[in-house]
Amino acid sequence: MIRLLAILSLLSSSFAYGAELSAVQLNKSTIAFVSRQMNVPVEGIFKQFSAQISIDPTKPEAGRARIEIDLASIDAGSTDANDEVKGKSWFNTREFPKASFASSEVKALGSGRFEALGKMTIKGKTLESRAPFTLKQEKGVLILDGTFPLKRLDFGIGSGLWSDTSVVADEVQVKFHFVLK
Amino acid sequence: MTTSARYTFTAIRLHWLIAFLIFAAFPLGLYMSDLELSPLKLQLISYHKWLGVTIFLLTVARLAWRAKHTPPPLPEAMLAWQRTATHSVHHLLYLLIIAIPLSGWLMSSAKGFQTVYFGVLPLPDLIGKDKALGDILKEVHELLNYGMLGLVIAHVGAALKHHFIDRDGILARMLPFLDKENRP
Numbered sequence A: 001m002i003r004l005l006a007i008l009s010l011l012s013s014s015f016a017y018g019a020e021l022s023a024v025q026l027n028k029s030t031i032a033f034v035s036r037q038m039n040v041p042v043e044g045i046f047k048q049f050s051a052q053i054s055i056d057p058t059k060p061e062a063g064r065a066r067i068e069i070d071l072a073s074i075d076a077g078s079t080d081a082n083d084e085v086k087g088k089s090w091f092n093t094r095e096f097p098k099a100s101f102a103s104s105e106v107k108a109l110g111s112g113r114f115e116a117l118g119k120m121t122i123k124g125k126t127l128e129s130r131a132p133f134t135l136k137q138e139k140g141v142l143i144l145d146g147t148f149p150l151k152r153l154d155f156g157i158g159s160g161l162w163s164d165t166s167v168v169a170d171e172v173q174v175k176f177h178f179v180l181k
Numbered sequence B: 001m002t003t004s005a006r007y008t009f010t011a012i013r014l015h016w017l018i019a020f021l022i023f024a025a026f027p028l029g030l031y032m033s034d035l036e037l038s039p040l041k042l043q044l045i046s047y048h049k050w051l052g053v054t055i056f057l058l059t060v061a062r063l064a065w066r067a068k069h070t071p072p073p074l075p076e077a078m079l080a081w082q083r084t085a086t087h088s089v090h091h092l093l094y095l096l097i098i099a100i101p102l103s104g105w106l107m108s109s110a111k112g113f114q115t116v117y118f119g120v121l122p123l124p125d126l127i128g129k130d131k132a133l134g135d136i137l138k139e140v141h142e143l144l145n146y147g148m149l150g151l152v153i154a155h156v157g158a159a160l161k162h163h164f165i166d167r168d169g170i171l172a173r174m175l176p177f178l179d180k181e182n183r184p
């Protein structure tokens, strides 16, 4: 239902602003992250996600985004790690298959930089969060790039033994790259 | 006592320090690789990598020493084949204590886990992430280690034979406290 509303509002808004772009090129977009294990940066990605984004480069403040990540599609860097992070103490993908972000506001930070504010839901927990990003127009596409720190323990990701942040740091850098047409 | 010339203190210190670190890194490697993924495993792998890099650096220093010094001569009584065997084992051991850490470093790079020495100094990844290559390098690391285990057993066995059977003072050249006649 929420998704339907989002799509409807997305459709209606694209009528209102001709320059608005909302077709996310999923095969060219990525959601990646870097965690620190014993101070070693380890890269990972989510291979499957859906993204409804609509943004008018001349009026980014009116933009909206709703991202949904299929957590079981994680590649955390090794086979062992992939099995581990789907388990109960990490994402518990059986009970919580998806993580989502729904924007409520986009703020201009100046010099081509913006910030999306909204609600992040992971493992059944919803927190206000913010994701700064840049916009770049290139050969008929619009590119959104951003990085933000996420504190995994705020969402109970990696509990029990794994909550020892001297081994796996609390802060994880999340990097997103969306290509819109 | 057939020969009293002994190794320099630099050589003796490096030899025993490296030996001691290898005796720690080897069982640690065996133990940690069989553990299930856990915070302990991640810690031990890091300690193992730091130990291995230390061994590598000390070995580079040791080879630099070796390039400028000739070890004391072997006892006259040793046969030609024994001399050849001695030199071969020593050279192979040098080769392995360079090749083993290198294979570990390359394996880590191929597996996508950089080596950050003591958690502060990131070492460059000489090769990019490549899972299949990482698996091969793990096998290489393991095989080289078993090769080294065989050589170390031969090396220790020969040292003990020289000490207890031949009684030619060879072990005391590397372990001066055994040298009762020529105490410094």
Ligand code: HEM
Binding pocket: B022, B025, B026, B027, B028, B029, B030, B032, B033, B034, B045, B048, B049, B050, B051, B052, B053, B055, B056, B097, B100, B101, B102, B103, B104, B105, B107, B108, B115, B138, B141, B142, B145
């Ligand atoms: C002389 C130095 C070293 C010794 C004696 C040594 C010895 C070993 C041994 C015996 C194993 C277990 C092999 C097996 O049964 O699978 C092992 C595993 C391993 N070594 Fe080393 N190693 C040395 C240096 C290094 C270095 C410098 C690194 C990395 C920078 C390294 C990284 C690893 C890793 C990551 C494993 C675990 C492989 C896995 O289970 O996935 N090692 N090592």
